[in-house]
Amino acid sequence: MTRLRPGAPSPIEAIPASSWNALVSDDYPFLRHEFLAALEDTGAVAPETGWVPRHLTLWRGDELVGILPHYLKYHSFGEYVFDWAWAEAWERAGGRYYPKALSAIPFTPVPGPRLLLAADIDPLQARCRLAEAWEAGDVSSWHLLFAEQAEVDVWRQARPELIPRHGVQFQWRDRGFGDFEGFLATLTSKRRKAIRRERRRVAEQGLTLHRLEGHEIGDADLAHFFHCYQITYLERGQRGYLDEAFFARLRRDLPASLLLIQARLEGRPVAAALCLQGSRTLYGRYWGSEVMADGLHFETCYYQGIEHCLARGLTLFDPGTQGEHKLARGFAPQRLTSLHHIADPRLRAGVARFCDEESAHVTAYHEAAGRSLPFKI
Template sequence: MAELRVTELSTIEAVEARQWNALVGDDHPFLRHEFLHALEASGAASPATGWAPRHLTLWRGARLVGVMPHYHKHHSAGEYVFDWAWADAWERAGGRYYPKGLTAIPFTPAPGPRLALADGEDALAARRSLATAWEQAELSSWHLLFAEEGEVEAWQAACPALVARHGVQFQWNDAGYGDFEGFLAALTSKRRKAIRRERRLVAEQGLSLHRLEGDAIDEAALAHFFRCYEITYLERGRHGYLNLDFFQRLRRTLADSLLLVQARLEGRPVAAALCLQGRRTLYGRYWGSEVLADSLHFEACYYQGIEHCLARGLTHFDPGTQGEHKLARGFAPRRLRSLHYLADPGLRAGVARFCAEERRHLDAYCQAAQRALPFKA
């Protein structure tokens, strides 16, 4: 058998989509070649924006046996696991925090696989080989974000020096509800009535909701969605991380993975939420609205997604990061861990202390969040 070889790629185009996708499968659209290529080709994830691709690939001879997205980052924006304070403290102490190594999906805090290996490959040996990519003088650190729990454990076994940081998201799982009424029946009477009231308010404002999939998302619908997406960011005084070219590329290359929830007023679209979907999971990602409407965000971003999952047999709904208001709508806390390699022993010790203290607070928060779920006892 040929020796295992690690190669860095400065662009996803350096490997064929067919080869890459054969390893990653189709349940996590963000890891697919088409998604990563759209980020790079549109300029959203590029050296000019502080995301220099350094994708890590494993080869045996001419055969691709492992792939992992990887970037050299020159800032910490667009990651959603915030280490700005670490960078500031280290640079105040005379260190250099950037560039750092990052394995994550740009602008996408969705848990999923990060390393994809061919069948029969030794996962421990693969991870130890990959670790050499960030043990270099140019990088202060390496960060693994939003990996699945099994992968986190495997990385810890391969590289014990990694520091774990705990986080939480709110996600929905199908417990055999059948349909939306079945889901409501599992809730307390108070919450059931509140959700029905929110959905009724949307209808009373003259708004109707429409779910478009795949080829049904035409250019006009996508252009309208993008206007709404930009509004969300312009309200905060800046443009979104992603541009129209990125979304147009997704429409051309990943149409079967797209779901657009469109809100219409008198037949005219006025708000939109764009989701991606795999074989088991719906991922709510991008939202915006041209109108102020009571409860419209809850309807478009949560209830329509739950209905879609139940109609399509998807068992899991990840509506995006943040927002404990999701608890009251049946989204349960899910614990996550990121992993961090800090080359300097002093910085590593300080970060480890910070993460241990942060975890104590998060443990208490998650216990309270679990008690706040609206399901019947």
């Protein structure tokens, strides 16, 4: 009989890495034990930063058969599905919004699996058992962010009261292009010429691009990347959520998942983008530059990634959140759904109304964005 392990908060170190990873897809590195452990062990995810790891597990005897990443949150930073207005409204009304419960990958708005189950575990039963953790707990709400649509559908079947909230991101898919020129051939003449002009302009400024994978990324390469990553945040008067030790852990523990795209000027690195990759998908994640150069961001973060996918047989490129400028470069809009359990019926009614009204705008935006793609008809 499958049972939910109850009890105290469970950081990832309390769960055997081999048992955890046995349930993880080979295409989604963000759910691997090594990635989440790097977040916790380097202090990015910790009670001191407002993240309390409380990973939920399902066991059959001594066998781990289910995992749901799960955190108590004392703020809403690092999530990218924004509920600040909900918290403010509820606290103005005399309620207490924090702590809340969250199932997501910290600082990582990348769609993918969330609940991991052994193949012979009933998915509805598993979800009902897991829901006990926040339905009986001292939290205002539970939030499932950036889950795959099939997983969202099963959650809504198991718990119809969950409130859906929709959003849009942009992704590139290989349509059998063969190479970058094959990709360009599917675009309108105007966009094809514009992309070639952008790439040519990067070269005319003396910049060269280099892709380093896994153990090809040296100490100096990683240090320079981290310097660039911090620049991106410092430009906004902030500091990055992640420190250099986190990225060093990734290079040590998940080298095959790393791709560093480095821009060099006169042989010296001046910009960098760090991506993660699975068996079928490239995930663009972190970027920064020491220089201002025309087209450099597009080349480093988009065109090099497309070339890498075509060279390695990866069929999907998720370049990260936001950015309508991705449309003109062949990244199609994808509709995403988050789910929200709100304990108090008064707040639940308000949130449901907000999400329902917002959904109509998201649908219109998604349809308009799809009409703006530059592919030939």
